[in-house]
Amino acid sequence: MAYEFDRIEKKWQGIWEKEKPYAAKTGDARPKFYGLIEFPYPSGQGLHVGHPRPFTAMDIVTRKKRMEGYNVLFPIGFDAFGLPTENYAIKNHIHPAIVTQKNIENFTRQLKMLGFGFDWDRVVDTTDPTYYKWTQWIFLQLWKKGLAYKATMPVNWCTSCKCVLANEEVVEGVCERCGSPVIQKEKSQWMLRITAYAQRLIDDLDELDYIERVKLQQRNWIGRSTGAEVTFKATTGDDIVVFTTRPDTLFGATYMVLSPEHALVKKWMPLLKNAADVQAYQYAAASKSDLERTELNKEKTGVCLDGVAAVNPVNGRQIPIFISDYVLATYGTGAIMAVPAHDDRDWEFAKRFGCEIIEVVSGGEDVQKAAFTAKDDIGILVNSEFLNGLTVREAIPVITKWLEEKGIGHAQVNYKLRDWVFSRQRYWGEPIPMVLCEKCGWQPLPEDQLPLLLPDVESYEPTDDGESPLSKMTDWVNTTCPCCGGPARRETDTMPQWAGSSWYFLRYMDPHNDKALASKEALDYWSPVDWYNGGMEHTTLHLLYSRFWHKFLYDIGVVPTKEPYAKRTSHGMILGQNPHCFSCMSPDKQKQLIDEFGSEEAAKAHLVEKYGEMAERPSVKMSKSLGNVVNPDDIVRDYGADTMRLYTMFIGDFEKAAAWSDNAVKGCKKFLDRVWALAEAGPEGEDVTAANEAILHRTIKKVSEDIEEMKFNTAIAAMMTLVNEFYKSKPSKGDMRILLELLSPFAPHIVEEMWEMLGFAGRAMGQSWPQYDEAKMVEQTKELAVQINGKLKSTVQVPADAPDETVVEAAKADAKVARAIEGMEIVKTIVVKNRLVNLILRPKK
RNA sequence: GCCGGCGUGGUGGAAUGGCAGACACUGCGGACUUAAAAUCCGCUGUCCAUUGCGGACGUGCGGGUUCGACCCCCGCCGCCGGCACCA
Numbered sequence: 026m027a028y029e030f031d032r033i034e035k036k037w038q039g040i041w042e043k044e045k046p047y048a049a050k051t052g053d054a055r056p057k058f059y060g061l062i063e064f065p066y067p068s069g070q071g072l073h074v075g076h077p078r079p080f081t082a083m084d085i086v087t088r089k090k091r092m093e094g095y096n097v098l099f100p101i102g103f104d105a106f107g108l109p110t111e112n113y114a115i116k117n118h119i120h121p122a123i124v125t126q127k128n129i130e131n132f133t134r135q136l137k138m139l140g141f142g143f144d145w146d147r148v149v150d151t152t153d154p155t156y157y158k159w160t161q162w163i164f165l166q167l168w169k170k171g172l173a174y175k176a177t178m179p180v181n182w183c184t185s186c187k188c189v190l191a192n193e194e195v196v197e198g199v200c201e202r203c204g205s206p207v208i209q210k211e212k213s214q215w216m217l218r219i220t221a222y223a224q225r226l227i228d229d230l231d232e233l234d235y236i237e238r239v240k241l242q243q244r245n246w247i248g249r250s251t252g253a254e255v256t257f258k259a260t261t262g263d264d265i266v267v268f269t270t271r272p273d274t275l276f277g278a279t280y281m282v283l284s285p286e287h288a289l290v291k292k293w294m295p296l297l298k299n300a301a302d303v304q305a306y307q308y309a310a311a312s313k314s315d316l317e318r319t320e321l322n323k324e325k326t327g328v329c330l331d332g333v334a335a336v337n338p339v340n341g342r343q344i345p346i347f348i349s350d351y352v353l354a355t356y357g358t359g360a361i362m363a364v365p366a367h368d369d370r371d372w373e374f375a376k377r378f379g380c381e382i383i384e385v386v387s388g389g390e391d392v393q394k395a396a397f398t399a400k401d402d403i404g405i406l407v408n409s410e411f412l413n414g415l416t417v418r419e420a421i422p423v424i425t426k427w428l429e430e431k432g433i434g435h436a437q438v439n440y441k442l443r444d445w446v447f448s449r450q451r452y453w454g455e456p457i458p459m460v461l462c463e464k465c466g467w468q469p470l471p472e473d474q475l476p477l478l479l480p481d482v483e484s485y486e487p488t489d490d491g492e493s494p495l496s497k498m499t500d501w502v503n504t505t506c507p508c509c510g511g512p513a514r515r516e517t518d519t520m521p522q523w524a525g526s527s528w529y530f531l532r533y534m535d536p537h538n539d540k541a542l543a544s545k546e547a548l549d550y551w552s553p554v555d556w557y558n559g560g561m562e563h564t565t566l567h568l569l570y571s572r573f574w575h576k577f578l579y580d581i582g583v584v585p586t587k588e589p590y591a592k593r594t595s596h597g598m599i600l601g602q603n604p605h606c607f608s609c610m611s612p613d614k615q616k617q618l619i620d621e622f623g624s625e626e627a628a629k630a631h632l633v634e635k636y637g638e639m640a641e642r643p644s645v646k647m648s649k650s651l652g653n654v655v656n657p658d659d660i661v662r663d664y665g666a667d668t669m670r671l672y673t674m675f676i677g678d679f680e681k682a683a684a685w686s687d688n689a690v691k692g693c694k695k696f697l698d699r700v701w702a703l704a705e706a707g708p709e710g711e712d713v714t715a716a717n718e719a720i721l722h723r724t725i726k727k728v729s730e731d732i733e734e735m736k737f738n739t740a741i742a743a744m745m746t747l748v749n750e751f752y753k754s755k756p757s758k759g760d761m762r763i764l765l766e767l768l769s770p771f772a773p774h775i776v777e778e779m780w781e782m783l784g785f786a787g788r789a790m791g792q793s794w795p796q797y798d799e800a801k802m803v804e805q806t807k808e809l810a811v812q813i814n815g816k817l818k819s820t821v822q823v824p825a826d827a828p829d830e831t832v833v834e835a836a837k838a839d840a841k842v843a844r845a846i847e848g849m850e851i852v853k854t855i856v857v858k859n860r861l862v863n864l865i866l867r868p869k870k
Numbered sequence: 871g872c873c874g875g876c877g878u879g880g881u882g883g884a885a886u887g888g889c890a891g892a893c894a895c896u897g898c899g900g901a902c903u904u905a906a907a908a909u910c911c912g913c914u915g916u917c918c919a920u921u922g923c924g925g926a927c928g929u930g931c932g933g934g935u936u937c938g939a940c941c942c943c944c945g946c947c948g949c950c951g952g953c954a955c956c957a
Binding site: 197237238241242245246248250252267268269270271282323325349350351352353355356357360361362363364368369370371373374439440441561564565644675676677678681682683684686688689691692693695696698699702738739741742743744745746749752808809810811812814815816817820852853854855857860861863864865 | 871872873874875876881882883884885888889892893894895896908909910936937938950951952953954955956957
């Protein structure tokens with residue numbers, strides 16, 4: 026009889042509510058282990074089938090750690106500020122706080138339904154004033170240290186969300202969240218000086234156990250370049266400072282380019298003979314969207330400033346100055362020296378505008394035909410006076426030193442990383458605790474006045490002019506200056522969603538503290554997070570932001586470690602089955618189509634014609650329109666939480682995307698049914714049976730190691746193999762005990778029920794993790810492959826660890842091998858212990 | 871364009887120098903059943919041979935190293951992801 030998953034799961038969830046086996050104990054003598062998953066945004070749709078994948082994975086890891094004797098902290102919370110809730114509130118005229126509460130309740134129900142071992146007494150909600158009090162407090166500390174500042178600058182503006190976006194939130198020129206076009210808008214914004222930490226954010230990656238692609242992506246995003254800053258003199262006497270990574274090519278600089286927004290252009294305007302053209306170009310550049318401005322293979326445009334020129338400091342040559350939008354105002358100094366012979370972009374521009382191209386590094390093709398950009402030791406400097414004859418690598422320090430001695434330049438490092446635009450013109454976020462006084466300027470709210478509560482407003486609608494909904498709350502906005510007591514106005518923008526998630530893992534350590542964001546004792550005990558699993562999409566957002574905040578908190582002595590997370594892993598997405606792909610249809614459906622169209626080829630051709638490329642992809646993102654969305658509630662109702670957990674782990678390589686398959690879910694249910702039947706059969710004998718000993722020890726080793734490496738699919742496969750073996754060899758109670766202990770982290774409900782049924786003491790989850798013995802893993806006899814000239818010919822049974830001679834004799838005695846050897850001479854014999862024999866033959870002379 | 875990852879049966883995937891396809895899904899056959907479902911047992915890479923013994927091919931393509939290559943090296947092709955006028 027199949028087990029009653031519904032009754033069993035409810036029973037054990039009730040017991041866990043009472044017994045609290047997942048409570049973490051701050052200060053406990055056992056070694057600590059802090060496992061973290063990214064807390065969910067409680068959306069109105071409820072838990073997505075993608076959520077349980079990382080949650081189950083870390084649940085398994087932490088359950089194993091508990092069994093290994095660790096004091097485990099495995100917490101959960103809700104990242105509840107954000108736009109979808111606000112938009113829902115606008116549409117349905119409900120306060121976002123009420124929507125949030127309802128959604129959190131639903132998420133809590135679903136998470137408990139899946140049996141995750143969270144410490145439910147440490148739940149954190151970023152919208153709770155007792156939580157965001159400390160988010161605001163951290164902001165004030167940043168302000169005190171000069172790392173939060175208000176600046177007016179062109180910022181990314183989402184035309185649909187009516188809100189500014191951080192650089193990290195713009196993907197290919199559109200809003201990361203809603204896909205609407207992003208334009209540049211001049212606005213006064215709160216900024217966080219993340220660039221001050223750029224170097225440390227790169228350097229400290231070296232010591233961290235992050236998967237390589239995360240490190241790489243962060244390094245690329247921060248984008249460190251080394252080079253030099255060089256000052257050119259303009260004919261007006263002004264200094265033009267440029268950044269270059271190739272100071273060695275200075276003799277080849279034949280013109281300069283400023284970004285259209287560069288301050289000197291405005292200053293020089295009265296002197297310019299073509300001022301009208303220049304202004305027209307500036308205007309055109311400003312009105313372009315991000316997409317247009319960064320469009321690929323676009324022909325270079327620009328205008329030469331007529332009436333001013335620059336002087337190349339190395340040779341005194343006068344060179345023209347252009348403005349062009351291929352030079353960005355926000356990187357380096359917003360101005361470049363152009364070396365068309367050795368830079369592709371400069372070369373392209375020079376060809377278009379007829380600028381001179383002078384070769385200063387030899388070793389490439391004709392620079393009149395293409396730029397020669399190699400930076401290594403291939404190129405030798407020419408036409409460069411004192412640099413001639415040096416390689417590029419040798420020339421860079423020589424010219425840098427020369428520039429420093431002459432006082433016209435110095436070595437310089439630049440980053441692509443920009444400061445973090447930190448204000449949002451929306452309601453449902455943390456209020457920024459700052460007030461603007463006419464006399465005193467921006468003043469922080471005194472810390473004893475935190476939290477600054479979000480006021481109730483009539484309408485949550487953002488305005489087209491880019492003002493926050495809070496700006497209409499005059500009672501709230503008008504306040505007094507904390508410094509002089511005079512009239513002042515509150516900041517009406519709120520913080521971005523990334524604020525609350527930048528430190529939530531610290532609050533879990535001590536979630537109810539009202540004196541500090543967490544006590545020193547709790548921070549010292551639990552820091553750092555030992556293992557953090559999350560999505561790749563957060564690599565240059567949440568993960569980078571929280572590293573920055575943590576480093577800042579470390580600098581001001583609040584946290585004991587300079588990095589928040591010791592280890593970072595990442596999971597792949599769960600995709601849906603493509604209903605239009607022939608090869609992933611059910612056999613019935615396939616037959617139906619073949620009947621309809623005459624042949625398989627015709628049916629496939631029909632699908633390709635109807636759905637295009639789409640029809641050839643087996644798996645696609647889940648979407649309502651394709652009807653392939655899987656709801657965890659349905660799966661748990663039909664198969665139970667343990668099957669759901671097991672299947673999400675068995676679905677494929679944890680790090681890669683995987684497609685949901687209803688049939689494969691049934692396979693996992695079948696596995697649990699088979700284990701259940703073994704327990705129901707009433708096994709006897711406390712000892713491990715001789716027949717099962719070797720495979721049990723091998724399975725313990727495999728499951729133990731695979732969990733640590735997040736290879737859950739093969740861990741489950743090993744347990745399936747073990748159960749298949751049990752069906753042949755009849756397990757004892759002692760054999761079953763080990764299987765249940767190994768299975769417990771994966772399928773905790775059914776395992777506890779069987780544990781009780783078999784009359785074992787205590788709880789399965791409370792046992793010590795089973796240990797394996799290498800000596801007991803080996804079988805008495807081994808099957809070895811026998812190869813002839815490297816190709817498999819036969820297999821032979823020999824005793825384990827048999828000496829080479831015995832193995833070779835056994836191989837030669839095999840009938841097939843003997844036939845192959847006949848008339849041949851054995852030139853060479855290769856024996857790999859317990860694996861194979863390879864005989865190299867050649868015809869006898 | 872630059873950087874990274876991947877390419878294995880009808881499907882999801884396993885194996886990182888030693889018997890390719892573990893484990894599972896699907897399919898086929900058998901047992902049980904009045905019957906069906908469920909369950910249990912067996913088979914299931916392709917092709918040739920098939921009465922039986924067997925044989926050939928096979929990890930995107932082409933080369934190489936090695937006794938031996940899905941794995942390492944060189945050169946291509948394709949797909950996915952990140953960055954992208956960053957000087």
